[in-house]
Amino acid sequence: MGKHTRIYNKFAYWSVADCVCTYCRHYNRKKGCMLTECCW
Secondary structure (H helix, E strand, C coil), rough: CCCCCCCCCCCCCCCHHHHHHHHCCCCEECECCCCCCCCC
């Protein structure tokens, strides 16, 4: 992003519920998390 990029609808607040493993791209339904350490 450049210095003149405007971001609308910025994410202002997060909670623990936003960090659920099922939303992670490294999560596999059959095998679980594929990482040894959580990236979130």
